[in-house]
Amino acid sequence: MxxxxxxxxxxxxxxxxxxxxxxNVQPDPQNPNGYxxxxxxxxxxxxxxxxNPMYAIWSNALRTADNSLVESIVPNGATNPVNVKRAERVFGELQWNFLTQMAAPEYTYTRFLRAIGKFPAFCGDYTDGRDADAICLRSIVTAFAHFAQETGGHIAKDNISDNPNGLEEWQQALVHVREMGWSEGQPGYTTGCGQNDWQNRRWPCAPEQGYFGRGAKQLSYHFNYGAFSEAMFDGDATVLLNNPALVADSWLNLASAIWFFLTPQAPKPAMLHVIDRTWSPSQRESSAGIGYGFGTTINIINGGIECGEQNKNKGQPVNRIRYWEGLSAHYQIPIEMDEENTCWQQTPYGSLNLEGANDVxxxxxxxxxxxxxxxxxxxxxxxxxxxxxxxxxxxxxxxxxxxxxxxxxxxANWPEVRLVDTLPDPVEPPATGNAWSADKVYLQGDKVVYENAEYQAKWWTQGDVPTAGGPWQLLTNTPPPTEPPTEPPVEPPVEPPVESPVAQWQPGAVYVAGDQAVYENKTYTAKWWNQGEQPNQSNAWQ
Incomplete structure (x- = not known):
């Protein structure tokens, strides 16, 4: 090709x-320690x-419409956005009903269209000859294959008592709107909440809230709710952190899945760009078996525990592939020669070392x-x-x-920095012969130098250290001598839990950024959310 x-x-x-x-770095006249x-x-x-042009493509894919416009979208609405009309054309309400006969009532076709309307790039236009209608249908069907695995009924076609209509398993998507075993009012999935770290400063957990799985993609944990809230509400993370139930009870239950579909988790590409081929695999990805096809979307979603030869016969990826093959056959979606439906032949992204690659x-x-x-x-x-x-x-x-x-x-140990529209006027460094003395009497207007900064007395003073303020007013400051910085850590240090020793790593446990685990007598710290990613083989661990 x-x-x-x-x-x-x-x-x-x-x-x-x-x-x-x-x-151009200058001393901060308002802060003797800053710049x-x-x-x-x-x-x-x-x-x-x-x-690189890809950054603009990614940003455009995550561009969102105003919620007032989104909430005016209805099936066959004359004012529906162009991408919504395309979705209606290739996947109408009859098709929605065909695939959602077991779905929870919170999932509706109107909410589906609103979720699409929030993101103009989903089912959007192409100006380079690509077939936008075909890409739109393939995107929707891909999403439903994953919905069928993550929120599906999983009931055999011949199980008449539980499946009286004899539905295929790929027709059983969106059965669950909340994670099984959880209900509103239950606090939970609060791992990491309340810690003194950047995740809590950016996405603070609200008291008594549960961040368990909700919606078509089963959004979980406060850092995902916060990031999704920022995308939905003009940068405001607190909307969904304070009211996570909205992800189950509004059109956000489907928008969360489309947001995930469009968001690259570098070095993982966005699922859309695998499907529409905007993405091109790097040499290291190609060498690791990662290329075009449904299999790569599995690797993006859950490669750590579903991809690789050791997971070839595992239930989750086998189900996803069966659902994709059933759906793609039903909707007559062609599978190209260079596409793979499976990911057992791929290295999971979490185990793929791409540091230093110049094509990623x-x-x-x-x-x-x-x-x-x-x-x-x-x-x-x-x-x-x-x-x-x-x-x-x-x-x-x-x-x-x-x-x-x-x-x-x-x-950690970062200099204090303030951004300004214009730099302050340059000042002459204070004379070194006018050093402050604790024994000397100073009168109003006298100037002294102390710790590379110049101060002026506001009234009579003796023995008052200039940096303490009081009778002294800071006039100028000069930068400290240039010396090589001490070796700062690449990442902020993470304090181990004090209430108990660090536990052994467990392949079935969920770890989030900052969690620690012991593996082969070494202590590892999680960089981000992961499950089943062996610490000595995965970039998810430090």
């Missing part, structure tokens, strides 16, 4: 080196680091700890893109600025 011009352009952009960022940076220079640095893009910002001899303290005052979850996303506007200023206090 021929590569499209877009794929070639992306690969060329990946290979092109980026120019060094100009950055100021120009907002314009910081914005330019962010643009340079995300210049990442979507999370982390403080850059490289040493810069020409900047105060040797600090970079910049952030870099990394392959693990952090407090800041390259796909969220404004997050690079938050990373540079350490907004969520996620960088």
């Amino acid at each position: 021929k590569k499209t011009n877009l794929v070639w352009a992306l690969q060329l952009a990946l290979a092109a080196p980026l120019a060094a960022n100009a950055l 100021v940076l120009l907002k314009s220079e910081v914005a330019t640095a962010a643009q340079n680091k995300t210049a 893009l990442y979507t999370n910002w982390e403080g850059d700890w490289a040493y810069y001899a020409d900047r105060p303290g040797g600090y970079a005052f910049e952030c870099k893109l990394v392959a693990y979850q952090t407090a800041y996303s390259a796909l969220v506007p404004g997050d690079y600025e938050k990373c540079v200023t350490n907004f969520y206090l996620s960088h």
Whole structure:
């Protein structure tokens, strides 16, 4: 198959080196320990680091419509957005009813259309000749194959007592709107809540709330509810953290699945871009068996415990593949020669080492700890893109600025940074011959130098240390001497739990960022949510 011009352009952009960022770091006149940076220079640095066209494609895929528009969408509505009308055309209400005969009443066709309307890129247009209708239908059918596994009835066709209509298992999607065994009013899935870490500063848990699985994709844990809430409510994480039941009881129950469908979890691509082939696998991905087809969407969702040869006959991936094959046959979706329905031949993404690959893009910002001899303290005052979850996303506007200023206090030992529209006027360094003396009497207007800063007396004083304030007013400050920084950690240190020793790693246990486990006499710390990913073989563990 021929590569499209877009794929070639992306690969060329990946290979092109980026120019060094100009950055003028000045002492902060309002903070003797801080520095100021120009907002314009910081914005330019962010643009340079995300210049690859794929970042714009990802951001566009996550663009959302206003909720007032979304909630006006109804079947066959004259004012429905273009992508909703396409979804209605290729997958009408009769098709919805055909696949949802066992579904919970909270899932409706209207809510399905509203979930699509929230994201204009889902079932959206293409300007390069790709068949938008075919991609739309394939996307919907792919989603239903996964719905049938994660929220399906799983009742055999010949089980007449429980399945009197003799429905195929791939017709049994969306049976569950809440995780089995959980109901509203139950606090739970609060692992990590209340810790003094960046996840709780960005997505604080609300008292007595349960973040168990809800919706078609079974959204779970406070950091996922918070991130999804930001996408749905103009950056406000608290809406769903305070009221997670909305993910079950409104059109958000299906929108959460489409949000996941469109969101890349770098280095994993977005599922949409596997289906529409905007994504092109890197050399390392290809060598690991990862390419086009339904199998890669399994790897994106749950590769750690469903992909790889050891999981070839495991129930979950076998079910997903059966459902996809049944649905794709029913809807006559062609399977191309280069597509694989399975992922047993793939290395799970969590076990695939892509660090340093020059043909892979990442979507999370982390403080850059490289040493810069020409900047105060040797600090970079910049952030870099990394392959693990952090407090800041390259796909969220404004997050690079938050990373540079350490907004969520996620960088240990990071300099205090403030962004300004214009830099302060340069000041002459204070004269070193006017050092403050504890024995000397100073009168109003006298100036002294103390710890590289200049102070002026507001009234008579003797023995009052200038940094304590009181009779002294700070006039200027100069940066501390430039020295190589101490070796700062790449990630904030995580304190082990004090209430009990670190437990042995368990393959069936769920771990979230900051959790610790012992494996082969070594202690590992989880970087992000994972399950079944062996610590000595997975990038999910530090």
